[in-house]
Amino acid sequence: MANEIPSNLKYTKDHEWALIEGDVVTVGITDFAQSQLGDIVFVELPEVGTQLDSGATFGVIESIKSVSDLYAPIAGEVLAANNDLEGEPEKCNEAPYESWLIKIKCSQETELEGLLSPDDYEKVCE
Amino acid sequence: MDNIKKTSLHEVHLSLGAKMAPFAGYDMPLQYTSVKDESKAVRDSAGVFDVSHMGEFFAEGEDAVKFVDYLLTNDFAKAEVGKAVYSPLCREDATIIDDLIAYKLSDKKVLICVNASNIEKDYSWFEKHAPQFDCKLSNQSEDFSLLALQGPKSEEILRALEIFPSEDFTYYSAREVQSPVGPLILARTGYTGEDGFEIFGDHDAIGTVWSQLMEKEVVPCGLAARDVLRLEVGYPLYGHELSDDWTPFDAGLKWTVKMDKESFIGKEFLSTYKPKYRLAKLSLEKGIPREGYEVLNSKGEKIGWVTSGTMSVATGKGIGLALVEKEKFPEDKLFKIKVRANELDANYHTKAFVAGGHK
Numbered sequence: 001m002a003n004e005i006p007s008n009l010k011y012t013k014d015h016e017w018a019l020i021e022g023d024v025v026t027v028g029i030t031d032f033a034q035s036q037l038g039d040i041v042f043v044e045l046p047e048v049g050t051q052l053d054s055g056a057t058f059g060v061i062e063s064i065k066s067v068s069d070l071y072a073p074i075a076g077e078v079l080a081a082n083n084d085l086e087g088e089p090e091k092c093n094e095a096p097y098e099s100w101l102i103k104i105k106c107s108q109e110t111e112l113e114g115l116l117s118p119d120d121y122e123k124v125c126e
Numbered sequence: 127m128d129n130i131k132k133t134s135l136h137e138v139h140l141s142l143g144a145k146m147a148p149f150a151g152y153d154m155p156l157q158y159t160s161v162k163d164e165s166k167a168v169r170d171s172a173g174v175f176d177v178s179h180m181g182e183f184f185a186e187g188e189d190a191v192k193f194v195d196y197l198l199t200n201d202f203a204k205a206e207v208g209k210a211v212y213s214p215l216c217r218e219d220a221t222i223i224d225d226l227i228a229y230k231l232s233d234k235k236v237l238i239c240v241n242a243s244n245i246e247k248d249y250s251w252f253e254k255h256a257p258q259f260d261c262k263l264s265n266q267s268e269d270f271s272l273l274a275l276q277g278p279k280s281e282e283i284l285r286a287l288e289i290f291p292s293e294d295f296t297y298y299s300a301r302e303v304q305s306p307v308g309p310l311i312l313a314r315t316g317y318t319g320e321d322g323f324e325i326f327g328d329h330d331a332i333g334t335v336w337s338q339l340m341e342k343e344v345v346p347c348g349l350a351a352r353d354v355l356r357l358e359v360g361y362p363l364y365g366h367e368l369s370d371d372w373t374p375f376d377a378g379l380k381w382t383v384k385m386d387k388e389s390f391i392g393k394e395f396l397s398t399y400k401p402k403y404r405l406a407k408l409s410l411e412k413g414i415p416r417e418g419y420e421v422l423n424s425k426g427e428k429i430g431w432v433t434s435g436t437m438s439v440a441t442g443k444g445i446g447l448a449l450v451e452k453e454k455f456p457e458d459k460l461f462k463i464k465v466r467a468n469e470l471d472a473n474y475h476t477k478a479f480v481a482g483g484h485k
Binding site for chain 2: 039063
């Protein structure tokens, strides 16, 4: 089973990755997640400007046979949503770490410390 | 997970790396590589499903045909020897116990293939009525494995394996055959809308057929692809469109109820019955109908629910079957489906989403 875990990212137990650049956090789903979901056919993302609480549902990702919620890894405002995925949701299967979903402006920087390291995330996948 | 049953091909599925899931008490392959690739293989070339979890009953004796005909709403008596008939199995109040295929192997031998989740319920119903007839009933579900070879290349493949019986083996034909791997029961039936065959046999013979199909590069397909394929051609599934709580008239199966038959269980009730529901085929431009989603009319009033839904691989659209309250069925054919917080306009289809190519 595919399970690439890049070392430059942080992770959540909900199988999302987070790229931290200053106070901007880019979020996507991991290789493990896309492999579990199978053929991804639909992605629903929030409007730019939406305020998210930590752990709140910010969107939905659907494979042919399943529907899964997407969870905000941290609290903050949605700065951007990757609406290109609407037309080509299969990119989430093909290149999960290039197919970012949203960018969040982090409102509480201490939350970043709660994200999982690559090693810790690997344990979540076992 | 301790009591979960396994088909005779279970190890083969694991060695192919299939994603497994419990279904009707069996640990079944959901998908091997991808639902997309598997369903495409069936539409374009050939795929094979292990559906050994399904149940096989036999009725044998002078009255075997009469017995089965009395329990089915469809006309089994009229079918020629060597033909199969799809039918609901109903109670006196016409509620649906199951849907099944009955195969007339001779005028004294009938094979009945039923849904895995309903084997016990169905068998006790058959058993209850068998004593009125001169026939012997047996449940041989554990002794049979079953493959569904589906897709336009199926005939060519069976010919190469020397299993294809003869030119006159047309759609819904059924026959006991002596094949190079031993005795098999072959039927030109399936659940995908494509040409194809269902192959019943003992576990060893079916194991050999599976290996031979792999050598012919037939694509192994899981239950997820099977569900997409059946929905694309609008076939109902027990537990979704069909249930203990309504009748064939409520679920688009009027064509399987032959009211001109002299007698069958459920006939009297259906002769005066006014259906509660009507089946609708709906699709969305954006978004995917899922089981349980509400179906609304153009004013936003709830009129029914989605019974099955999926992304269609063939059309690239979200498709679904829905049961709509008959009295609220909108004359303007304008439907909406509530997907999470959004009420999305749905397209109403009078024909199947995908035509299918069965012969």
